[in-house]
Amino acid sequence: xNINITFPDKSVKEYPLNISPLEIxxxxxxxxxxxxxxxxxxDKLVDLNNKxxxxxxxxxxxxxxxxxxxxxxxxxxxxxxxAVKELFPDIKVAIGPAIENGFYYDxxxxxxxxxxxxxxxxxxxxxxxxxxxxxxxxxxxxxxAIKIFSEIKEDYKVELLEEIPEGETISLYSQxxxxxxxxxxxxxxxxxxxxxxxLKTSGAYWRGDEKNKMLQRIYGISFPSNKELKKYLHDLEExxxxxxxxxxxxxxxxxxxxxxxxxxxxxxxxxxMMRSIIEDFWKEQHFKNGYQIVYSPHIGxxxxxxxxxxxxxxxENMYQPIAVDEQEYYLKPMNCPFHIKIYNSQxxxxxxxxxxWAEMGTVYRYEKSGALHGLMRVRGFxxxxxxxxxxxxxxxxxxxxxxxxxxxxxxxFGFKDFQIKxxxxxxxxxxxxxxxxxxxxxxxxxxxxxxxxxxxxxxxxAFYGPKIDIDIKDALNRAWQCxxxxxxxxxxxxxxxxxxxxxNNPHPPFMIHRALLGSIxxxxxxxxxxxxxxxxxxxxxxxxKVIPISEHYEEYAEKVNNQLKENGxxxxxxxxxxxxxxxxxEAEIQKIPYMFIVGEKEKDSQTxxxxxxxxxxxxxxxxxxxxxxxQEEISEKI
RNA sequence: GCCGACAUGGCUCAACGGUAGAGCACUCGACUUGUAAUCGAGCGGUUGUGGGUUCGAUUCCUACUGUCGGCACCA
Numbered sequence: 242x243n244i245n246i247t248f249p250d251k252s253v254k255e256y257p258l259n260i261s262p263l264e265i266x267x268x269x270x271x272x273x274x275x276x277x278x279x280x281x282x283x284d285k286l287v288d289l290n291n292k293x294x295x296x297x298x299x300x301x302x303x304x305x306x307x308x309x310x311x312x313x314x315x316x317x318x319x320x321x322x323x324a325v326k327e328l329f330p331d332i333k334v335a336i337g338p339a340i341e342n343g344f345y346y347d348x349x350x351x352x353x354x355x356x357x358x359x360x361x362x363x364x365x366x367x368x369x370x371x372x373x374x375x376x377x378x379x380x381x382x383x384x385x386a387i388k389i390f391s392e393i394k395e396d397y398k399v400e401l402l403e404e405i406p407e408g409e410t411i412s413l414y415s416q417x418x419x420x421x422x423x424x425x426x427x428x429x430x431x432x433x434x435x436x437x438x439x440l441k442t443s444g445a446y447w448r449g450d451e452k453n454k455m456l457q458r459i460y461g462i463s464f465p466s467n468k469e470l471k472k473y474l475h476d477l478e479e480x481x482x483x484x485x486x487x488x489x490x491x492x493x494x495x496x497x498x499x500x501x502x503x504x505x506x507x508x509x510x511x512x513x514m515m516r517s518i519i520e521d522f523w524k525e526q527h528f529k530n531g532y533q534i535v536y537s538p539h540i541g542x543x544x545x546x547x548x549x550x551x552x553x554x555x556x557e558n559m560y561q562p563i564a565v566d567e568q569e570y571y572l573k574p575m576n577c578p579f580h581i582k583i584y585n586s587q588x589x590x591x592x593x594x595x596x597x598w599a600e601m602g603t604v605y606r607y608e609k610s611g612a613l614h615g616l617m618r619v620r621g622f623x624x625x626x627x628x629x630x631x632x633x634x635x636x637x638x639x640x641x642x643x644x645x646x647x648x649x650x651x652x653x654f655g656f657k658d659f660q661i662k663x664x665x666x667x668x669x670x671x672x673x674x675x676x677x678x679x680x681x682x683x684x685x686x687x688x689x690x691x692x693x694x695x696x697x698x699x700x701x702x703a704f705y706g707p708k709i710d711i712d713i714k715d716a717l718n719r720a721w722q723c724x725x726x727x728x729x730x731x732x733x734x735x736x737x738x739x740x741x742x743x744x745n746n747p748h749p750p751f752m753i754h755r756a757l758l759g760s761i762x763x764x765x766x767x768x769x770x771x772x773x774x775x776x777x778x779x780x781x782x783x784x785x786k787v788i789p790i791s792e793h794y795e796e797y798a799e800k801v802n803n804q805l806k807e808n809g810x811x812x813x814x815x816x817x818x819x820x821x822x823x824x825x826x827e828a829e830i831q832k833i834p835y836m837f838i839v840g841e842k843e844k845d846s847q848t849x850x851x852x853x854x855x856x857x858x859x860x861x862x863x864x865x866x867x868x869x870x871x872q873e874e875i876s877e878k879i
Numbered sequence: 880g881c882c883g884a885c886a887u888g889g890c891u892c893a894a895c896g897g898u899a900g901a902g903c904a905c906u907c908g909a910c911u912u913g914u915a916a917u918c919g920a921g922c923g924g925u926u927g928u929g930g931g932u933u934c935g936a937u938u939c940c941u942a943c944u945g946u947c948g949g950c951a952c953c954a
Contacts, residue, residue: 345949353882353883354883355883356884440948441883441948441949442882442883442884442948442949443882443883443948443949443950444881444882444883444949444950444951445881445882445949445950445951446881446882446950446951449950449951450951451880451881451950451951451952455881455882455950455951456882456950457882457883458882458949458950460948460949486946486947490890491890499927499944499945499946503944503945503946550954551954554954555954558952558953558954574954575954577954606953606954608952608953609880609881609951609952609953610880610944610945611880611881611882611949611950611951611952612880612951612952612953613945613946614947618953703954704954705954722953727954729954731954754954788914790911790912790913791911791912791913792911792912793911793912818910818911818912819912819916819917820910820911820912820913820916820917821912821913821914822912822913822914822915822916822917823912823915823916823917824914824915825913825914825915826914826915826916827915827916828915829914829915830915836914838913838914840912840913841913842913850913850914852914857914858914
């Protein structure tokens, strides 16, 4: 008896009943047999030896697909666990999934793994992979599975099994004498795993809960060829060169000093210049978008933070109070209470709304030491904060406006690649359900109206309201939340905010917190990594370095420099008594976009020889000509 | 906060149970230079901080501080 197999291109071929995806691959090409990792039969991923018992659609996946990689890495995780169990029979295994880049496996081991252990484990994995051990699937009852894992004292597996709902298929995968609870599918055998690298170890809580035991995690990656592994490791090294902490030091942008305190940032003149440009642009854009600027102090009395609820809910993130005149003052962890106080300073009419109040507000939060990270996670930072206070009728329009504003802002700085998520009501929340629904709906509508791709994060909203967050990834692919648009159903009530409606009655307004860049510090960190320090011209602290060939041309160099300055271009003359090659090298390392080389020729013809960072010599230009070219580049923000 | 690793001049890094060395940077001198490092000399460190072991520690132990990689947190 035969069955019909439909391929992704809609072509249909006839095969004998009980044929496997691997056999189908064999019928196509030997190259495919070598490369195929998994198959989707009727939209379900299966092992390659899975028998097909009816007419079906098929899709074969190689390592170049997301599906293929996931299965490949997941199988490598099993191989890792097998190797670890062989070397350390007493440890217990927990879980080991594939992740975005590679895989990990968590183990319960009293003494953490050492670097030497890692080397040994990797060797063992390679040894096991050469043995072409088959990944065998077996479906069994829950009782039997619990029995099996209880006998071998794999408590974590038993715990997982006990939580699998009744009636669900339970499958085990074994290679040789190692058996793991797993949904699968897997590679046909370990021999498919050619190149393996264990990357790092770390502690990780069982089931991601701080209250649980800390397990030992091993991260790794694998590829079908050594060449791909090498490339991956090379790319990783390259990515590390874009680290804002490294570039921040090299370009003298900022520093963080132990003597001042962890997570407290010093902005050096170069970084300060960039920050000032960013802030000027920010302010200009806010005025254009109907915002008003407010300012508020860095500290406030304890009563304020009691009213706001921060002392109750946020206290472990706040610095200790300062006692003055029998009063306690706290450094502000947020700006909102101050903006609300401005609002409450007079009776508000619906005719005034919406109000959009923005502030570059510097806040202090006591972040846990382990959370600190360069500019990305600090203890003192300046939020580009704003609060929008409006009526329910104005909600949709305000959300749309702020969403578009925020995307335009990121685009102005060159960001094209970011992830947007919509977070909805968590289990513990304040405020009326109907307000939550209205607000969430408003956020969702705005995203959909502009066809913005987003991920729905159910239950991940703040306790006080739903939100849209925009994450930007750093050089090592770690996501950092920058923009955020959050509703607040907590503070307006706590501070009893109202406006007088057309009906002459007081009504509670809607309040939206939003930060477009997030914080200047974090945003600057992502900006550095995104551009690898090769900033768009308009942001560069020094745009042109005028480099005289020798001391004889310093006068002409100064003349050029002055003309650049008069035209609003940030320039400097290199007065060092060095050869031209040295000075160019230095300017290149400093990533200065334009170098004007001036010597005899240039002086005589009143020109400059232009070199562009990373591009090289552009030839000779009349000064006016290159100045207008640069001005154009600056105004276009490219 | 938790797990692990690490901490040497401004920077990058070396060395050692017997009180530290290189390159770059910086200063001075010579050279007067044509698109990624000219040569020479000099300056610069009580080896993160405190305690302990030792005849002697920067090296070994310990606590703290900080950094790095994860985990957790992220109003």
